[in-house]
Amino acid sequence: MKYRSRKMVKGEDLNGAGNLFGGKALAWIDEEAAIYAFCQLGSRNLVTKAMSSINFNAPAKMGDIIEIGCAVVRLGKSSITVKCSMRNKSTQHEIITVEEIVFVNLDDQGRPLAHGITEIKNSD
Numbered sequence: 001m002k003y004r005s006r007k008m009v010k011g012e013d014l015n016g017a018g019n020l021f022g023g024k025a026l027a028w029i030d031e032e033a034a035i036y037a038f039c040q041l042g043s044r045n046l047v048t049k050a051m052s053s054i055n056f057n058a059p060a061k062m063g064d065i066i067e068i069g070c071a072v073v074r075l076g077k078s079s080i081t082v083k084c085s086m087r088n089k090s091t092q093h094e095i096i097t098v099e100e101i102v103f104v105n106l107d108d109q110g111r112p113l114a115h116g117i118t119e120i121k122n123s124d
């Protein structure tokens with residue numbers, strides 16, 4: 001898995017316990033996974049359809065630099081399934097893993113549209 005995106009945890013990102021808020025972390029992961037899926041399919045008309053189990057392995061604290069990585073799990077007809085990991089850049093300790101995020105390619109009417117990709121060639 002290649003870690004492409006980095007962020008610094010700031011005060012506004014924290015929950016009451018002083019850790020990175022889970023909802024914020026998931027928003028970062030969803031955005032990174034969507035950009036990754038866009039690049040793989042060469043399509044911008046993708047929506048998030050489903051997310052599988054999410055594992056919050058360890059907290060991130062203010063000032064931590066985190067990085068997010070994605071990889072393709074499978075290609076469907078209209079869908080692409082991606083897994084994601086967020087880890088601490090300094091320690092490499094895993095913070096969150098998401099087993100599967102499913103994106104669906106849509107037509108102009110918002111209906112699933114075959115993306116025609118059968119093989120991952122793009123390392124973006």
Ligand SMILES: CC(=O)SCCNC(=O)CCNC(=O)[C@H](O)C(C)(C)COP(=O)(O)OP(=O)(O)OC[C@H]1O[C@@H](n2cnc3c(N)ncnc32)[C@H](O)[C@@H]1OP(=O)(O)O
Nearest residue numbers: 034046047048049050075076077078079102104110111112
């Ligand atoms: C980037 C963002 O954040 S977007 C914002 C949040 N997301 C949204 O607003 C999406 C809202 N949802 C929708 O508009 C609709 O559910 C749609 C258009 C995405 C899909 O409509 P559906 O009628 O469910 O589609 P359909 O049953 O034909 O399935 C489409 C594909 O999704 C897959 N799929 C559907 N449901 C699931 C599920 N629960 N889990 C995994 N895959 C699923 C199907 O297997 C199919 O894949 P394939 O074509 O590769 O075989």
